[in-house]
Each structure stands twice: as C-alpha cells, then as structure tokens.
Amino acid sequence: MILPDGCEQQARTGTSRLDRFISKNSTFSLSDTRFLIAQKRILLDGCVAHSIQQKVTEFTHVVLDGHCLRDNNPVYIMLNKPRGVVSATKDAKHSTVLDLIRHPQKNELHIVGRLDLNTTGLVLLTNDGAWSRKISLPETKLAKTYEVTLSKALDDQYIDVFREGIYFGYENITTQPACLEILSEYTARLSLTEGKYHQVKRMFGHFRNEVLALHRVSVGHLSLDGLKVGQSRLLTLEESVNTTQKPMLL
Ligand code: URA
Numbered sequence: 001m002i003l004p005d006g007c008e009q010q011a012r013t014g015t016s017r018l019d020r021f022i023s024k025n026s027t028f029s030l031s032d033t034r035f036l037i038a039q040k041r042i043l044l045d046g047c048v049a050h051s052i053q054q055k056v057t058e059f060t061h062v063v064l065d066g067h068c069l070r071d072n073n074p075v076y077i078m079l080n081k082p083r084g085v086v087s088a089t090k091d092a093k094h095s096t097v098l099d100l101i102r103h104p105q106k107n108e109l110h111i112v113g114r115l116d117l118n119t120t121g122l123v124l125l126t127n128d129g130a131w132s133r134k135i136s137l138p139e140t141k142l143a144k145t146y147e148v149t150l151s152k153a154l155d156d157q158y159i160d161v162f163r164e165g166i167y168f169g170y171e172n173i174t175t176q177p178a179c180l181e182i183l184s185e186y187t188a189r190l191s192l193t194e195g196k197y198h199q200v201k202r203m204f205g206h207f208r209n210e211v212l213a214l215h216r217v218s219v220g221h222l223s224l225d226g227l228k229v230g231q232s233r234l235l236t237l238e239e240s241v242n243t244t245q246k247p248m249l250l
Helices: 018-025 032-038 129-136 157-164 199-205 237-245
Strands: 042-044 062-064 067-070 076-081 110-112 120-126 144-150 179-184 187-192 211-219 232-234
Touching: 018 032, 018 042, 018 062, 018 067, 032 042, 110 129, 120 129, 129 237, 144 199, 157 179, 187 199, 199 211
Parallel strands: 120 211
Antiparallel strands: 042 062, 062 067, 076 120, 076 232, 110 120, 144 187, 144 211, 179 187
16 A cells, blocks of 8 residues: 555644545545455554544544554643743744753644743643643633732732623623632732633733732642743643543632
8 A cells, every 4th residue: 555645744633534534644535444444454543443433533543554644642741931931832032932842742732821921830732732722711610820929019809809800801801700819918829710811910900010920830730849940741641631621620
C-alpha cells in the first residue's frame, strides 16, 4: 500500500469516522473500508476495527496493513509563567511561554487561557483541543484563582460586589459570581469561573483600584505547588482527567 504524501501530517487533526479517516489518509476509498475491516486489516488502539462508524480521534492510534497512519500522544503541561513573557506561541518582541518548554511535541501545543504580559503564574499548554475547550467553557465552572496586589486599600464592599457581578459594557455582560478573600489591606485572593479580557484588572478597575501584581495560583485542582518561576512539568494522566471531570466550584 502507498500512502499519499503528507498523509501523516493530515492525520494529526480532528475527529472523524473510520471510513472518512481511511479515505483521507490512505489510497483506499470510503467504500473500500468495509472490505479492509472484513479482512481485519485495520487496528484502532491495538484492536481490530469492526465498523466504518468507529470514531478516530486526534489521539487514536491507527494502523493499516502494518503502517501507522496516526500516532499522536496527548500532552498536558503546566508552566509557572514569569513576568514579561508573552502567552503566545510566537512573538516578534518578547520571549514566549513556548520558549520555556522543552518537549519533543512542543510545536504542537497551544495555550489554555492566556495571562497578560505582566501577570505571573499557572499557564496550561496542550495539544488536546477537546481538553482545552472543556477547561475554557464557562459552563465547566472551573475556578481560576489569582493572588492580587492592589494600589489602594481593600474593604468588605468588594466581596459583595464581586459576588453579585460587575457589568462590562464592552461585552454587555455581567460577570459571573466571583469569590474574593481579603488577605491584607492591599492583597487578596480572587477566584473566577470565566476569563474575559483583562478580567481581574477590570473588576478592580470598577473601584478605580489599580492591580500592581497579579499571579495565577491555580486552575481547578491544579496548583503550582512549589513549581519555580519559569519552570514547567507534565501533568500526570490522573491530573489531566481530573481537571475536566471534577471541576472545583467556587
Ligand atoms: N485577568 C487579568 O486582568 N489579567 C490576566 O492576566 C488574567 C486575568
């Protein structure tokens, strides 16, 4: 069997039905797939394929006649982002979060929930689009927790206003209930379940209180836990599964 040029590259994206995947990534047609199945020539994750309707995800290991058509492992990484590093995969001016990662698949990774240039703390990177979508969806209600240092003194009024929500005119929305814990006169811990543009700075901006330092300490159950600034580590399989299956509510 001859594989068309670049078929392994094409095979890296999206979820599709087995017959569509085979016709896209080999010289066989959609209708040939039934015969390939009957002749037990296709393996999906090591098991003989049994139906043209089986789903092939971006991480299904697909073998046809002993040739690997797709072999892509999911990667989940947490990084403690330093100040001055941009949450992007490429940037002409600044170093990027990707510059801090050493992993053979690093060029496949995307960022899950960006932090501003001067914000520090937990950034997640992955090549698993379904995982990052689930984490980012407001319906998942995953708490993102920040430590905030402010220019003016805080008082208890902030707690009620943040819980009730703040109107953002630009998006015409009211922010979801957020949990504010005042740690000292000028510092607080804030947990949000959404990630609007500059959300934390704009929420304190409602009180004309400038954010001097912002540090994300956790996303759901994932926290930096001693990971030094600029360092990264792979998530365990359990951590990656728990992040989306057992979200931590406010
Ligand atoms: N909110 C902000 O204002 N900035 C960030 O980087 C993250 C949340």
